[in-house]
Amino acid sequence: MRVFVAGGTGVLGRRLVPRLVARGHEVIATTTSAAKLDLVVQLGAKGVVMDGLDRMSVRDAVAAAQPDAILHQMTAINPVHAGQPSFKHMDRWFAGTNRLRTEGTDNLLAAAQATGVTNIVAQSYAAWNGLRQGGWVKTERDMLDPMKGTTAAPGMAAIGHVENAVVKAGGAVLRYGWFYGPDATEALAEPVRKRQFPIVGDGAGHTSFVHLDDAASATILTVEQHAKGVFNIVDDEPAPANQWLPYTAACAGAKKPMRVPVWLARPLAGQVAVILMTEGRGFSNAKAKRELGWTLRYPSWRQGFKEELA
Template identity: 40%
Template sequence: MRVFVTGATGAIGRPLVGRLLAAGHEVTGASRSPAGLDRIREQGAAAVRADALDPDDLRRVVVEASPDVVIHQMTDLGAADGAANGTLRRVGTRHLVDAARAAGVRRIVAQSISWAYRPGDGPADETVPLDPTSQQPRAGMVDAVRALEETAAELPEAVVLRYGLFYGPGTWYAPGGAIARALAGDPEARFLGSLRPDSAVSSFVHVDDAARAAVAALAWPPGPVNVVDDEPAAAADWLPALARALDVPAPEPVRAPRPTDGPDWPRGASNALARGRGWAPERPSWRTGFATQLDD
């Protein structure tokens, strides 16, 4: 199968390109930088320079590659700039879907997130609607996710992967990453002061498990699928465990609950649908997964 990958040099893109090639697919990876193009070629894939915010440029390279499927792994997370990432989700996805349609592509596998669901009690499955909140900055994030998913669904075979929080090489949670620096007290760390071991629930997924799901999704039915590990957890549990794994100080526990604690608090996600399709995380829990990052 001919596969065109955007975000091919990102935290998921790198293991994804390797797994696609190992599975016998013909891969073209896109990057905006010469260094990124070199990394793609070093893995054995074809490399093309493309800017997702330039519709004509993106259309040209996708049409020339003539893929059977497009995999959308584009993010703009390096500076933790939510507005820039939102623009890429809305505008970049629009350009990619238009380029795919021009190339006659029917199938897209697109990266989404599992923490945009309507708040509620217990892990969310894919039948739970996205959060209708009007409170910023969450509303802007959810609106961008909704735009990404609706735009991708314009293609007849759109699989939307709602990933958990990424950890592993190249992520914020890896040794030396943004979260690790914040926990270590780096005064320039973007997240310093915002990491609270409270009752807010999150779901995680290792980037290699996320890449495995993207390869499997080449044959999945259309629609959204949560790609998360087996254990949604409160920050009060996972944040101290991450700090221990990284050998950095843990934040002080939050002794008084926030006013929003309870059934309306962030809830994590269920991976039952993905498991039913044959995918299972090789790192089923962050409890052991955080520590293995040191060996990745």
């Protein structure tokens, strides 16, 4: 197939593009900067500069590519674009990404319709943001938490827009867990080493992770099978913070994370961080394994963290 990867130089795009090429697909990958076109070539793809927020730019790029499939991997959470990560100020941290998940999604879907593309796969998120009711592990039938009243609410609304619009267009939405792997693990390990990532309260809140290579393999299966609907792309072991954080510290050669009571964490780190640590819900990957035939190289974050941080 001719596969158009919007956001081909992001952390997942850099793992995804060469794998698509290796499987015989012709890949056209976008970047927002001409300076990154050489990187796209190194990945084996044809590069094109595109502004996902400019409808004409998207229309022209897709029309020129004449793809059989479109992969929406556009985000703007790199510190260059979004500043330093902050759960306390998640609305500011994800402002650019939220626009790409709303305006950018609409632009891509309009371009897809204009060129007759129906094989569409878009990025969503499922790490700790399951609805805070019932059990700790959620399926695709469960709602995501809208996080009303928190700084994460605009981001959850943007995710809802992606999911509704892409599924309505007959495409597939992949709810990726918390990424780790090349160019992603250090973003988690660095604050752990600096003891800036404490366990809040009882640390019972669950999180689901996924290695970038496993996320890439699931994405390829989805586009090759022209799958439709929503899939959780996470590993086999959703885990509470009181397990994965100390394990991460041990793998990174750091001291054990500190423990902070909820009353202190709320003003310091914000309500979203408290929710993640104490009430977060993880996700099940059973549907993706069953319907896509997906197998994981890293079934557990335990194996992956140990290897990545060795």
